[in-house]
Amino acid sequence: MADHNYNATMTRLGVPDRFIEHGEQKELYNECHFDATAIMNAVRQLVGSEYLVHH
Numbered sequence: 001m002a003d004h005n006y007n008a009t010m011t012r013l014g015v016p017d018r019f020i021e022h023g024e025q026k027e028l029y030n031e032c033h034f035d036a037t038a039i040m041n042a043v044r045q046l047v048g049s050e051y052l053v054h055h
Contacts, residue, residue: 011046013039 001008015032029035 009046011042013042 013034015034020028020032023031026035030038
């Protein structure tokens with residue numbers, strides 16, 4: 001990519017580096033902001049919500 005002057009914007013998503021309580025997978029993903037809603041919010045923030053609505 002660098003050879004062709006391509007630049008990409010990237011956002012890292014993942015489990016935080018802290019102790020997570022035990023629980024159901026759905027609850028833990030929500031607590032870590034790694035569920036579907038949090039991922040969609042990260043995408044909206046990265047590309048802009050106007051892009052997702054109009055394209």
